[in-house]
Structure formats: C-alpha cells, structure tokens
Amino acid sequence: xxxxxxxxxxxxxxxxxxxxxxxxxxxxxxxxxxxxxxxxxxxxxxxxxxxxxxxxxxxxxxxxxxxxxxxxxxxxxxxxxxxxxxxxxxxxxxxxxxxxxxxxxxxxxxxxxxxxxxxxxxxxxxxxxxxxxxxxxxxxxxxxxxxxxxxxxxxxxxxxxxxxxxxxxxxxxxxxxxxxxxxxxxxxxxxxxxxxxxxxxxxxxxxxxxxxxxxxxxxxxxxxxxxxxxxxxxxxxxxxxxxxxxxxxxxxxxxxxxxxxxxxxxxxxxxxxxxxxxxxxxxxxxxxxxxxxxxxxxxxxxxxxxxxxxxxxxxxxxxxxxxxxxxxxxxxxxxxxxxxx
Numbered sequence: 001x002x003x004x005x006x007x008x009x010x011x012x013x014x015x016x017x018x019x020x021x022x023x024x025x026x027x028x029x030x031x032x033x034x035x036x037x038x039x040x041x042x043x044x045x046x047x048x049x050x051x052x053x054x055x056x057x058x059x060x061x062x063x064x065x066x067x068x069x070x071x072x073x074x075x076x077x078x079x080x081x082x083x084x085x086x087x088x089x090x091x092x093x094x095x096x097x098x099x100x101x102x103x104x105x106x107x108x109x110x111x112x113x114x115x116x117x118x119x120x121x122x123x124x125x126x127x128x129x130x131x132x133x134x135x136x137x138x139x140x141x142x143x144x145x146x147x148x149x150x151x152x153x154x155x156x157x158x159x160x161x162x163x164x165x166x167x168x169x170x171x172x173x174x175x176x177x178x179x180x181x182x183x184x185x186x187x188x189x190x191x192x193x194x195x196x197x198x199x200x201x202x203x204x205x206x207x208x209x210x211x212x213x214x215x216x217x218x219x220x221x222x223x224x225x226x227x228x229x230x231x232x233x234x235x236x237x238x239x240x241x242x243x244x245x246x247x248x249x250x251x252x253x254x255x256x257x258x259x260x261x262x263x264x265x266x267x268x269x270x271x272x273x274x275x276x277x278x279x280x281x282x283x284x285x286x287x288x289x290x291x292x293x294x295x296x297x298x299x300x301x302x303x304x305x306x307x308x309x310x311x312x313x314x315x316x317x318x319x320x321x322x323x324x325x326x327x328x329x330x331x332x333x334x335x336x337x338x339x340x341x
Contacts, residue, residue: 005088007051008102009121012333014077015039015050016120019087020224028076031069037116038068040332050102050333053078094201095210096125096223102333107131113241113271116332119220125201127213130190135165136310137239137272139258140174140249147280149177152249156181156189162303164310165190167243169235170200170217174249183209191217192239194232198223229257236261240271244310247297248276251285259285266293273312 005013013019016030031039042065043049052061058078062071091098099106100121105128110118124131136159138152156178159166166182168175170191179189189209193200197219200206209215220238221231236257240246246265251258266274266289276286278296290296300306 005098006100006103007054008049008333009098009100010084011050011053011078012036012100012102012120013087013098014080014084015053015074017087018222018225019080019083020222021083021086021090028073028080030077031073033120035069036120037332039065039074040120041116042068044332050100091123091223094125094198094223096123096197096201097128098123099128100333107242109134110238110241111334113269114237117237119238120333122218122220123197123223124216124218125197126206126210126216128216129213130165130188130216131218131242133165133188134244134310135159135167135188135190135242136306137167137243137246138174138178138249139168139236139239139246139261141251141256141258142171142173142175144173144250148174148250151277151280152177153181153184155247155249156183156187157185158300158303158306160185160187162306163187164306167192167239169194169232169239171232178249179215183215186214188214189216190242191215192235192242193217193219193221194235195219195221195225195227196223197221197225232257233260237264237269240265240269243272245273245275245312248274248286248289248294250277250283251289253284253288259289262289262294263292275309 016033016036018030040050046061046064048061062074098121101111101118106122109132138155140148140152152174156166160182165188166178167190168178170176170179170193179191182189191200197217200217206215206217220235225231240261248258248262251262253259262274265271274294275297276289276294279299298309300309
C-alpha cells in the first residue's frame with residue numbers, strides 16, 4: 001500500500017467498508033452507499049469532513065446529523081479501529097492500495113461523470129495513474145467461443161499498438177481476452193473487478209504487468225468480497241466512466257450484465273460513444289443494442305484509425321450529458337478548501 005491512509009479515508013472506510021478479515025467481518029453492518037451519500041452531503045452543509053468524526057466533536061456532529069444517520073450505528077462503526085488496522089495490514093501485505101473520494105488521487109473521471117454516485121472507496125493494485133488515462137472499454141459475455149476470444153485479443157493488441165489503455169471488467173471471456181491481448185503486446189489495461197481483487201492481485205499471470213506499471217486492478221468492493229451479481233451490474237458504469245469510447249463485443253438480448261450495462265450507458269448515463277461489433281455472427285443482442293443507439297464498430301485496421309474512433313465527437317445526446325456531468329459539484333466528501341489567512 002502506498003503511504004498511509006488519510007484521516008478522511010480512514011473515516012470513510014470505517015463507515016462504509018465491511019473490513020473482511022479471512023472469513024469474518026465486523027458484526028456491525030456498514031452504512032449503504034446511498035445512506036453514506038446523504039450523510040456526506042449533511043457533513044458538507046455543516047462545513048465538516050469525514051475526518052472530523054474521528055475527533056472529539058463527534059457527538060456534536062452526530063447530533064446535527066440525526067435526521068440522516070443512526071448515531072448509534074455510526075458510533076459502532078467508528079469503534080472498529082483495531083479491525084481497520086488489521087485489514088490495512090492485510091491489504092498492505094498483498095500490495096493493495098486504498099483511496100477514497102476525499103483523496104486527490106481519486107480518478108477525476110469518476111468524480112465528474114458519476115458525482116455522488118462515484119464509489120466512496122476504491123481498492124486497487126498496480127499503477128494508479130492508468131485510471132486517469134482514458135482508453136477503450138471492451139465488454140462482452142463470459143461464455144463465448146474461440147472465435148470471439150481471438151477477436152477480443154486482437155482488439156487488445158490493436159489498442160496496445162495505439163498506446164491506448166484497455167478498460168474492462170476482468171471477467172472470463174471477452175473481458176480477460178481483451179486485457180490479455182493488450183498486456184501480451186506490452187500494452188496497458190485496467191480491470192474494474194466486481195470481486196476477488198485479493199486473489200487477482202496475487203495471480204502469477206498479472207505479476208509482470210503489475211511490476212511494469214502497465215496494469216491496474218481496481219474494485220469498489222472489499223478485496224476479499226466474493227462474486228455478487230448485483231456488484232457486477234453496479235461496476236459496469238465504472239468501466240464506461242473511465243473510458244473514452246466503448247466496444248461491446250457480444251451480448252444477450254434483454255438479459256445479462258453486458259446488456260444492462262450497455263443499455264444504462266446508451267439511455268441514461270451517456271458518458272461515451274458506444275460501438276458494437278459489426279463483423280461475424282452477431283446474434284440478437286448486437287442488433288438490439290443498435291436499435292437503442294449503439295453504432296457499428298468501424299473496424300479500425302491500425303493505430304491511427306483506432307485513435308480516430310476514440311477522438312470522434314460523440315453524438316449530441318452524449319455531449320449534452322457530458323456537459324451536465326461537468327457542471328456537477330465535487331462529491332460531498334471531497335475536502336473543503338479552508339481559509340487559513
């Protein structure tokens with residue numbers, strides 16, 4: 001782990017993280033993301049920061065926040081200091097770092113595009129700077145044939161030649177194939193994981209890319225968290241938010257995480273231009289996504305053509321959504337600028 005946790009990050013972890021140690025976690029359930037956001041907004045209204053909850057005035061703060069938070073629950077969570085120290089030591093021994101929305105290193109793309117919906121905490125291993133470099137999001141199903149595995153690997157190889165980061169979910173199938181194609185070509189990749197960061201960080205296949213600062217494995221969930229379908233769905237928006245454009249290699253129609261993530265991007269979030277594979281057997285999912293606004297992948301053949309795909313002006317609806325996102329205020333737990341004059 002790089003350096004010590006900031007006081008704000010310590011407080012946010014105590015409030016929102018399960019702090020899983022082996023097979024056990026604390027008995028006190030952490031505050032949900034939505035409840036924490038309401039709490040954070042109230043703290044900002046009071047010109048307070050999460051770190052202030054670790055100071056002597058915590059009782060005064062909780063009294064002023066009683067309308068949005070259970071004071072007894074918060075006190076119980078804040079008392080988990082020893083458990084937090086154990087968790088931090090475990091993460092450090094596995095080269096896992098932690099950042100919160102209150103930290104300057106937290107990805108600006110997530111803050112500006114997701115606002116208060118950005119995860120309060122991110123855990124990761126590898127090169128943090130990759131989270132700020134944009135790239136091509138490549139997503140698709142877990143269970144695919146050899147032809148689509150090879151196709152996805154070639155997309156990763158092309159991204160490597162274009163010095164473009166592949167952003168994906170790290171799941172088997174399309175995600176891992178695209179990342180593997182990039183990394184084996186000495187390119188860069190970001191894996192936004194829904195589970196098992198701790199295991200992924202220790203995999204021998206990731207070792208060289210992590211050491212060479214060409215890979216970042218990241219998750220908004222505890223490094224020991226097991227697979228959860230809801231987590232997988234929620235992390236899809238983070239993949240798109242970190243990218244400059246997205247390619248959906250394949251998808252079922254009206255079911256599955258790939259479909260749900262693409263539809264959310266096309267009809268609600270609209271951060272980036274969404275492309276869909278335009279060659280080979282497309283099934284029913286790809287044409288259905290086109291009917292919802294996805295565009296055929298132009299099949300760039302070299303680095304220059306891929307760069308044009310990433311830099312292409314997004315459709316008007318996407319531009320409008322991006323401008324709206326940029327107008328958002330900083331997340332409510334971002335440190336306030338205080339006047340020291």
